Amino acid sequence: MALVHETIQSSVGAEGFWSYYPYGTTVSIIITVLAMVLGYLYGPYWKVRRVPGPPTIPLVGHLPLMAKCGPDVFSVLAKQYGPIFRFHMGRQPLIIVADAELCKEVGIKKFKDIPNRSIPSPIAASPLHQKGLFFTRDSRWSTMRNTILSVYQPSHLASLVPTMQNYIESATENLHSSKQDIVFSNLSLKLATDVIGQAAFGVNFGLSKPQSINESIRTVDKQGSQDDEVSDFINQHIYSTTQLKMDLSGSVSIILGLLVPILQEPFRQILKRIPGTMDWKVERTNKKLSGRLDEIVSNRMKDKNRGSKDFLSQILSARESENVAKNVFTPDYISAVTYEHLLAGSATTSFTLSSIVYLVAGHPEVEKKLVAEIDGFGPHDQVPTAYDLQHKFPYLDQVIKEAMRFYIVSPLVARETSKEVEIGGYLLPKGTWVWLAVGVLAKDPKNFPNPDKFIPERFDPNCEEEKQRHPYALIPFGIGPRACVGRKFSLQEIKLSLIHLYRKYTFQHSSTMENPLELEYGIVLNFKHGVKLTVTKRT
């Protein structure tokens, strides 16, 4: 060391020596910063580097691959890399699990080590969405979930049949009277939003009014074109939902969240104050939505005669009777879970309903069998009970399962390890994002021969294919203790809707519709241009 000093001193002289050291300091600062940046960018990758995956591009990871292949990217990669592989969402590596047995391991067998959901960047930029059941963690989640499950007793669901039926009748009353084709996906979104609005808030959003169905189908898509409060709320809700993009088309802070998460929050704080930016718009919408929700919640809290018909009232009553729930369900969390119901319950149910009608319209032999089963149930004005819906429509069940397999609304289920855990032969450190590729499972020819064919009979309990299939090959509602709480609710609504629809109408694809159907990949799957259908009234 002394020798090095001497050499430097003699070669640069006394003056040069002093200027040399600041230079050296600068170099070491640059090297340290570079090392930190590289450590920040590559640290997450380094911890899971043994899991196979395609080569990644710094910063953007595999996002360009995703933009090129769309949601099919995971099927393509599963073929190449096997049942567990690495995919980089920007800087963040995801461990993708694309095998039914491994999904069971993550979702059920090792649930206690993987109990939470990872928080993707669109949600990290949206405080409103973070306090729902979906993204809460650990003991807060389990207390919230237990209270919410107590609300979903079978008797409560059964009592919702008449409400659901009313909205369904109202939404579908005038379908045939329009000479034009209908945008069925818009109609189903309004119907699902109305049903969940009533079930969650006890509020009639009034979107499914029969006299204005075509009119409102058109206007609901335009921001602010309806001026009453309810539709304003809905428009904001739809805006807030559609802005939660998972690709690079979101707001600047969301994009930063994908590429350099550390910068996301500081930038969001700045951008949300700059009028006109997407972050400013999202912030405004979220604020308005939260304001409205807080208002609804605080009014309902004061109302001593609120009854127990809707989700919000039930949660408030449960909260009052249990001390634990009181600490967990503070007003902001109540607003969030109630809003979450609107969010989780409308887009998913609506997409599923539309995709079923679309697929049946393309398969006349399925339509014939389905209509025969529905007609065989009883007179057309006999509304099925919750029990009837569960037990008396076996072919309808097969059609729904097959449609949910064919177009799986939520093709990825996001989880995160809370301690080191071994999955599929790889040791994953605490904090690893483990995502179940349920969309890949649903198209795996091992479990579903001819996966690109729509064949409801493959779910016939007597069929060999059904008997041999892995029990977790189709999990559109997720798996284990963290699976969807709204499964029975949405299936009840979907079945009631289909029975009512096919009692009155049959549907054909509109000539104005693209073929094949184009899908859009957001927080959930959506139709790019809607599902357009020609309606024929049954005689």
Ligand code: HEM
């Ligand atoms: C066809 C309709 C629906 C589909 C396909 C669907 C799908 C899903 C999926 C895949 C998950 C993640 C499950 C997991 O991690 O294992 C989930 C969770 C959830 N869903 Fe649904 N869902 C639907 C309807 C609904 C409805 C109607 C509601 C509300 C009434 C709802 C509320 C929720 C909630 C709160 C969670 C979070 C559960 C938790 O973290 O404990 N969903 N859903």
